[in-house]
Amino acid sequence: MQYFSFGGHQLSTIFKGNWQLAGGHGNISHSQAIEDLFAYAQAGVNTFDVGDIYTGAEELLGDFLKQYRRRYGAAEMQKLRVHTKFVPDLNALADLTKQDIRTVIERSLRRLGLEQLHLVQFHWWDFSQGDYTQAALHLDDLRREGLIATLGLTNFDCQHTEELLSAGVPVRSNQIQFSLLDPRPLNGMLELAIKHDVAIFCYGVLAGGLLGNARPGDEPANRSHIKYNLIIDEMGGDYYRLLLEKIHAIARAHHTTNANVATAFVLQTPGVSSAILGPRNAKHIAELTQLENCTLTQDEYHSLRMLLETQLKAHAGDIYSYERDLESKHGQIMKYNLNGMRPERTLVRS
Numbered sequence: 001m002q003y004f005s006f007g008g009h010q011l012s013t014i015f016k017g018n019w020q021l022a023g024g025h026g027n028i029s030h031s032q033a034i035e036d037l038f039a040y041a042q043a044g045v046n047t048f049d050v051g052d053i054y055t056g057a058e059e060l061l062g063d064f065l066k067q068y069r070r071r072y073g074a075a076e077m078q079k080l081r082v083h084t085k086f087v088p089d090l091n092a093l094a095d096l097t098k099q100d101i102r103t104v105i106e107r108s109l110r111r112l113g114l115e116q117l118h119l120v121q122f123h124w125w126d127f128s129q130g131d132y133t134q135a136a137l138h139l140d141d142l143r144r145e146g147l148i149a150t151l152g153l154t155n156f157d158c159q160h161t162e163e164l165l166s167a168g169v170p171v172r173s174n175q176i177q178f179s180l181l182d183p184r185p186l187n188g189m190l191e192l193a194i195k196h197d198v199a200i201f202c203y204g205v206l207a208g209g210l211l212g213n214a215r216p217g218d219e220p221a222n223r224s225h226i227k228y229n230l231i232i233d234e235m236g237g238d239y240y241r242l243l244l245e246k247i248h249a250i251a252r253a254h255h256t257t258n259a260n261v262a263t264a265f266v267l268q269t270p271g272v273s274s275a276i277l278g279p280r281n282a283k284h285i286a287e288l289t290q291l292e293n294c295t296l297t298q299d300e301y302h303s304l305r306m307l308l309e310t311q312l313k314a315h316a317g318d319i320y321s322y323e324r325d326l327e328s329k330h331g332q333i334m335k336y337n338l339n340g341m342r343p344e345r346t347l348v349r350s
Contacts, residue, residue: 001044001292004273006199007119007150007172009081013267014288015047016040017203017278018061020224022054030060037064039282041080043289049276051085052104053338058084058111066113083119084108085154086139090336091345093130098138100341105142116146121154121175125336126326136169157318158188165196176319177204180211180243180262181231183308189319190271199273205266206277207231211247212259230330234322235311246307250300257287260294265304268296
């Protein structure tokens, strides 16, 4: 496993994503999920991504950390990093208070069993509502207080990332969707990240498995497939089929899997720090261990990059551009008020 420096710690370039352990992805065995997390840690993955709105996932990671400390001791547990998020409810954006923010952050601390959150990644549903800059500054106050070690963003585009940086918010990372199915980070975010020394953590790298062995179906198996089927719709079925052919040819040449080729492409893209992979169980660990030996040649990377860049003219939006339109097919599948900040208020898609 390869590592990079972030926030004074060495992080694995592969993060274990845990959205799939939340609702909408099928039944989860709590005890088995924890054993699977142990298996990823033993394989060298030391960074685990979660979110305040991933139902039950922060509590599960908290139990994992507790059991890890019991098995291996406090010093070994300190080598693990858990990155969570702050996602204020859509119906609370207009009048979000510092106390609202503190309440959610303190709840995440309790759920994870930590005295300080390792990284809080800030999301904002609708930039036309409320004061996202002030909210970010409130988060920074909590960082100065010691409740948070490092601040990052998730799904922020170039304009609004620049605004927060200009306001003095110490943004250290941005978690964004990037894959061979999604060229939007090539429209400026990766360059901005390099310029400002902002780490880029990429989710959707395998499009919920649709760049691996899974295939779109008439009835998607889970929320990930629903989400990433919509991205395939944006890019076009012909592009998807051609992409899979190219990935498979490269995978054969390297005696590896399609998933490893798709992941290697993302990790070899300048400006990217990590790939967040979110398998529901530990059956992909053997495949993951092969990834370290999967390095695309310059020609292989270039051929995939050129194919992806052919989509830029048709898909020239910035980060989260499809999803931020609340009325779009992407926006309509989102769940906007999972933190229960304003339970007395209702929205059409709350």
